[in-house]
Amino acid sequence: MYLIHNGVAVIQLDHxxxxxxxxxxxxxxxxxxxxxxxxxxxCALVLIGSDKAFSAGADxxxxxxxxxxxxxxxxDVFARIDACTKPVVAAISGVALGGGLxxxxxxxxxxxxxxxxxxxxxITLGLIPGAGGTQRLPRLIGVAAAYAMMxxxxxxxxxxLEASGLLNRVVERDVLAAALALALELGHGGEALPRARDRQxxxxxxxxxxxxxxxxxxxxxxxxxxxxxxxxALEASTDTDFDAGLKTERSxxxxxxxxxxAKALRYQFFAEREAVKLPATLQAVPKSFETxxxxxxxxxxxxxxxxxxxxxxxxxxxxxxxxxxxxxCLRIADHYAARVTAGKMKASVAALxxxxxxxxxxxxxxxxxxxxxxxxxxxxxxxxxxxxxIDAHTRAGAVLASNTSYLDVDAIANAxxxxxxxxGLHFFSPAHVMKLLEVVRGTQTAPEVLATxxxxxxxxxxxxxxTGNAFGFIGNxxxxxxxxxxxxxxxxxxxxxxxxxxxxxxxxxxxxxxxADLSGLDIAWRMRQAQASSRDPRERYVDILDALCAQGRLGxxxxxxYYTYTDGKAGKTTDALVRQVIEAASSRRGITRxxxxxxxxxxxxxxxxxxxxxLLLAEGVASRASDVDVVLVQGYGFAxxxxxxxxxxxxxxxxxxxxxxxxxxxxxxWGFVLADLEPLLPTSxxxx
Ligand code: COA
Ligand code: NAD
Numbered sequence: 131m132y133l134i135h136n137g138v139a140v141i142q143l144d145h146x147x148x149x150x151x152x153x154x155x156x157x158x159x160x161x162x163x164x165x166x167x168x169x170x171x172x173c174a175l176v177l178i179g180s181d182k183a184f185s186a187g188a189d190x191x192x193x194x195x196x197x198x199x200x201x202x203x204x205x206d207v208f209a210r211i212d213a214c215t216k217p218v219v220a221a222i223s224g225v226a227l228g229g230g231l232x233x234x235x236x237x238x239x240x241x242x243x244x245x246x247x248x249x250x251x252x253i254t255l256g257l258i259p260g261a262g263g264t265q266r267l268p269r270l271i272g273v274a275a276a277y278a279m280m281x282x283x284x285x286x287x288x289x290x291l292e293a294s295g296l297l298n299r300v301v302e303r304d305v306l307a308a309a310l311a312l313a314l315e316l317g318h319g320g321e322a323l324p325r326a327r328d329r330q331x332x333x334x335x336x337x338x339x340x341x342x343x344x345x346x347x348x349x350x351x352x353x354x355x356x357x358x359x360x361x362x363a364l365e366a367s368t369d370t371d372f373d374a375g376l377k378t379e380r381s382x383x384x385x386x387x388x389x390x391x392a393k394a395l396r397y398q399f400f401a402e403r404e405a406v407k408l409p410a411t412l413q414a415v416p417k418s419f420e421t422x423x424x425x426x427x428x429x430x431x432x433x434x435x436x437x438x439x440x441x442x443x444x445x446x447x448x449x450x451x452x453x454x455x456x457x458x459c460l461r462i463a464d465h466y467a468a469r470v471t472a473g474k475m476k477a478s479v480a481a482l483x484x485x486x487x488x489x490x491x492x493x494x495x496x497x498x499x500x501x502x503x504x505x506x507x508x509x510x511x512x513x514x515x516x517x518x519x520i521d522a523h524t525r526a527g528a529v530l531a532s533n534t535s536y537l538d539v540d541a542i543a544n545a546x547x548x549x550x551x552x553x554g555l556h557f558f559s560p561a562h563v564m565k566l567l568e569v570v571r572g573t574q575t576a577p578e579v580l581a582t583x584x585x586x587x588x589x590x591x592x593x594x595x596x597t598g599n600a601f602g603f604i605g606n607x608x609x610x611x612x613x614x615x616x617x618x619x620x621x622x623x624x625x626x627x628x629x630x631x632x633x634x635x636x637x638x639x640x641x642x643x644x645x646a647d648l649s650g651l652d653i654a655w656r657m658r659q660a661q662a663s664s665r666d667p668r669e670r671y672v673d674i675l676d677a678l679c680a681q682g683r684l685g686x687x688x689x690x691x692y693y694t695y696t697d698g699k700a701g702k703t704t705d706a707l708v709r710q711v712i713e714a715a716s717s718r719r720g721i722t723r724x725x726x727x728x729x730x731x732x733x734x735x736x737x738x739x740x741x742x743x744x745l746l747l748a749e750g751v752a753s754r755a756s757d758v759d760v761v762l763v764q765g766y767g768f769a770x771x772x773x774x775x776x777x778x779x780x781x782x783x784x785x786x787x788x789x790x791x792x793x794x795x796x797x798x799x800w801g802f803v804l805a806d807l808e809p810l811l812p813t814s815x816x817x818x
Pocket of ligand 2: 450679
């Protein structure tokens with residue numbers, strides 16, 4: 131239960147991997163504190179976790195499940211610690227997150243290793259801290275700092291928090307010894323430390339701050355109920371009655387627990403952790419890699435190089451000529467210089483990263499690489515030519531990857547004599563920022579090569595998601611279906627700004643026509659021209675984009691696309707010329723334009739995504755429904771708190787979903803393939 135060191139009871143939290151506060155661990159702590167309180171041989175208590183985790187907080191998988199059978203609840207444990215008449219010291223190493231940090235806050239003092247990471251990430255799960263965090267933290271560090279920590283959900287190191295008032299001592303090593311020393315001081319009648327609950331906040335200033343923050347919440351922030359609840363809970367912390375504040379916090383927390391946004395965010399939490407693992411049938415031992423070869427130092431190649439350097443890998447970056455190489459290197463150097471100037475990275479760390487980079491135009495250096503990522507122009511012939519060179523210059527057994535967005539990975543692999551070593555690694559732009567990485571399995575990709583792609587993704591701190599080799603893989607294929615449906619809606623009667631507004635209201639970061647203008651309409655135009663000869667004339671093909679491009683409206687970069695831009699800012703509505711182009715398209719198709727309500731727009735766009743996702747799953751391109759949701763959230767601006775298109779589908783009434791999908795098929799015309807949604811929908815009564 132606990133060990134006694136010099137009269138201090140040391141309670142070890144031992145619930146691998148991360149000491150999440152599930153029922154068993156709560157019971158252990160509660161029992162140990164009760165026993166230590168009663169033990170006359172004990173003058174103080176220390177709570178300590180593992181090197182990896184003091185505690186990662188409440189067990190997320192218990193959220194949404196019935197509470198009654200679970201005494202002691204987390205709040206019972208904290209109340210017990212709070213009421214302990216002997217000093218209780220938290221010894222923090224690894225992470226103290228969410229309920230884990232609240233556990234430390236309920237202790238009477240806190241000692242942490244400088245490297246420990248502390249945070250209250252509940253907002254990222256659509257919640258607020260529900261076990262005293264919103265009441266104790268402002269009493270310790272002030273309402274503004276507490277709000278910043280809870281509103282961002284981001285963790286900070288103990289070193290960063292040293293002067294905040296949260297920690298009593300920060301040490302470089304041996305946190306247990308430091309905690310024991312403090313516990314002994316306090317236990318032997320040293321100066322008593324006021325518990326967090328006994329401190330009084332400056333209520334007037336705090337209330338003014340909270341009011342100002344309420345007024346500053348953006349409409350997008352207001353879509354997440356936890357953002358408002360957090361301010362309500364903080365307001366309760368300004369009350370002198372601590373227990374009343376705790377009650378308010380708990381009831382706000384419980385109110386959020388069953389909300390759709392909290393369910394969706396919990397679902398994403400587990401979906402992301404599932405996505406990065408290969409399904410059992412595809413698992414294999416990854417190859418090791420230390421040196422990466424990157425071909426092409428353009429937008430993507432230089433971004434990929436940055437994340438590989440940051441992950442401690444050596445990078446040999448190859449370009450076709452010295453000028454292009456210099457441009458790429460400059461981009462990388464500028465990135466590091468900006469990080470250092472912004473205080474986000476130490477100059478010494480940046481220098482170490484840059485020292486691992488070898489820029490070259492000499493293919494013979496590729497004999498040293500373990501893994502190659504090709505990021506040259508999106509042109510099959512160019513890529514095949516590059517892969518022949520890669521094949522000629524890399525050692526047997528090296529893993530060879532292409533960052534193609536749409537091209538056939540098999541056609542690229544077959545340019546080499548070792549297609550089993552080839553796969554796709556589809557990074558997103560900017561590659562050093564975006565978390566998503568589609569790991570594409572070609573027909574002949576060997577299992578250990580696929581596993582190496584996944585391992586590289588994890589090493590680069592990405593979310594690697596396995597996908598089959600089909601046009602657009604998972605993400606671009608679904609996005610194309612969505613965008614196509616949005617174009618149908620233009621022909622049917624909606625204006626671009628109505629479609630964009632409806633989808634932004636649903637939670638997309640940006641509507642599809644604004645996205646198209648931002649990326650440049652000419653990319654899609656070129657692809658459409660390339661596909662023109664193979665397009666079936668019966669297909670419902672919307673040529674509005676082609677007409678805009680023909681008039682030189684290529685998007686934001688030319689000052690006009692679907693929208694007209696003044697000083698880089700889009701007009702609120704599309705102009706007369708765009709409306710004429712759209713009306714002409716409607717009349718060519720014989721459509722009498724009818725306005726669409728925002729809910730109709732949202733539903734059609736979502737159904738199109740759901741249908742395409744079901745096809746991808748049936749074809750085996752996506753392995754798991756939840757992978758699709760991870761891809762859409764991480765790579766395409768689908769609101770995380772809406773869970774993803776398949777999570778959305780699972781919340782809908784089944785019968786209506788099926789009827790609406792059939793109507794969508796009719797609206798979409800020839801070429802629309804209706805998917806079977808049954809395998810995606812939960813059996814009745816299943817909960818998320
Ligand atoms: N509840 C339940 N399970 C948790 C958990 C929690 N709070 N935190 C982590 N886990 C599980 C993960 O699901 C994973 O399980 P798996 O191996 O079966 O997939 C395992 O612990 C390891 O987590 P993972 O995220 O893969 O490891 P990591 O070393 O990359 O990160 C943490 C560790 C603690 C930093 C990270 O898991 C984390 O941020 N957890 C969430 C903390 C949180 O939000 N707490 C607030 C709850 S109120
Ligand atoms: P880019 O034009 O910025 O860079 C391509 C680079 O490749 C250029 O610097 C060029 O000099 C170099 N190159 C061309 N042929 C070469 C050769 N034979 N040997 C060595 N270098 C050569 O292009 P990008 O945007 O970085 O795209 C690269 C790849 O990444 C494409 O396949 C693209 O589809 C894919 N991709 C791009 C994005 C994006 O948003 N830009 C996103 C995901 C994937």
